[in-house]
Amino acid sequence: MRSEPLRLAVAPDADEAIVEMVRQAGAVVVDLADAQALAWTAWTDLASFPRSLPAGIEWVQLPSAGVERWVAAGIIDRARVWTSAVGVCATPVAEHALTLLLAGVRLLPESLRSTEWARTDLLPRVGTLAGTVVGIVGGGSIARALIPALAALGAEAWVVNRGGRPVPGAVETRPIAEIGDFWEAVDHVVVAAPQTSDTRHLVGSAELDAMKQTAWLINVARGPIVDTEALVRALDSASIAGAGLDVTDPEPLPASHPLWGNPRVIVTPHVADAAMTLRGFHQRLTGNVRRWMAGEELVGVVDLDRGY
Numbered sequence: 001m002r003s004e005p006l007r008l009a010v011a012p013d014a015d016e017a018i019v020e021m022v023r024q025a026g027a028v029v030v031d032l033a034d035a036q037a038l039a040w041t042a043w044t045d046l047a048s049f050p051r052s053l054p055a056g057i058e059w060v061q062l063p064s065a066g067v068e069r070w071v072a073a074g075i076i077d078r079a080r081v082w083t084s085a086v087g088v089c090a091t092p093v094a095e096h097a098l099t100l101l102l103a104g105v106r107l108l109p110e111s112l113r114s115t116e117w118a119r120t121d122l123l124p125r126v127g128t129l130a131g132t133v134v135g136i137v138g139g140g141s142i143a144r145a146l147i148p149a150l151a152a153l154g155a156e157a158w159v160v161n162r163g164g165r166p167v168p169g170a171v172e173t174r175p176i177a178e179i180g181d182f183w184e185a186v187d188h189v190v191v192a193a194p195q196t197s198d199t200r201h202l203v204g205s206a207e208l209d210a211m212k213q214t215a216w217l218i219n220v221a222r223g224p225i226v227d228t229e230a231l232v233r234a235l236d237s238a239s240i241a242g243a244g245l246d247v248t249d250p251e252p253l254p255a256s257h258p259l260w261g262n263p264r265v266i267v268t269p270h271v272a273d274a275a276m277t278l279r280g281f282h283q284r285l286t287g288n289v290r291r292w293m294a295g296e297e298l299v300g301v302v303d304l305d306r307g308y
């Protein structure tokens, strides 16, 4: 237990609500120069992040789950502990992945565009998740929230993660290094892994070619994990059934991009965690302030060796 309140700087926006929240959790809000910790409140503003932090800063809380931009910008260092918001929005993100997958399998994009009663056309092609195997790339908080939801619909999950440690509820878990026949064996693929140097273009031409022609590819993680050009080719040649993308590469997706308007693509503009983004960050921040005060390990610690 620590007896003195945590001296916390909140930047770039220290509004009254967040100041009161961290105060109730056991912190006092101070200037950066006097602080032991920094809570960074801006999701996209990396440019104004202090280039060099005072040596007294022992911990930095970042607002997002994915930290690849902070890693790429060289902001995250080994001189202190850095925590992300990983995990706090897993349920809405899993819900979004399932929404995209169901919408695809049940051909909602076609029905939404149709202006006539196209029953004869749709009837033989509308699918179901029941009895299918959904492959999930990444076995973290999003996968763990998604697996029971899939099970409720009669679908099994096959997970690929870094080390192969079994993920609860998955029929099989394989390490990425021993992925084997994953791409051809599963009925659909959901991407739920962090963006790191290892996962960039993890889903490329070879993987898309191997997937079933009836498969939907869902990405709720980060756009660059999928090779966009390869995906456009796979969709054009109908080597997969479609794609549901909450994240794209590039982001935002330019108005002229071929993914827009493709009747077998559903794009949502990086909103999978929308219902929880700010609330989740506040929960992680105040939870970690309490843990700090109790002398406990912080949650969401970034591991620079893993890259997330």
Ligand SMILES: NC(=O)c1ccc[n+]([C@@H]2O[C@H](COP(=O)([O-])OP(=O)(O)OC[C@H]3O[C@@H](n4cnc5c(N)ncnc54)[C@H](O)[C@@H]3O)[C@@H](O)[C@H]2O)c1
Pocket (backbone or CB within 6 Å): 065, 066, 067, 086, 087, 089, 090, 093, 137, 138, 139, 140, 141, 142, 143, 160, 161, 162, 163, 176, 192, 193, 194, 195, 196, 198, 199, 220, 221, 222, 246, 247, 270, 271, 272, 273, 274, 308
């Ligand atoms: N669309 C959104 O709004 C949104 C919201 C939250 C998170 N995300 C993204 O989703 C990502 C995953 O979130 P999470 O909470 O499940 O993360 P997590 O840290 O809980 O789990 C990450 C999983 O990915 C696996 N992994 C890491 N490297 C891998 C590799 N090379 N190959 C295969 N698997 C690998 C790990 O083993 C682990 O199982 C986040 O990093 C973030 O970028 C997106």
Ligand SMILES: O=C(O)[C@H](O)COP(=O)(O)O
Pocket (backbone or CB within 6 Å): 043, 044, 063, 064, 065, 066, 067, 085, 273
């Ligand atoms: O990783 C996250 O928390 C969400 O995907 C939001 O990320 P971003 O707003 O930092 O892209």
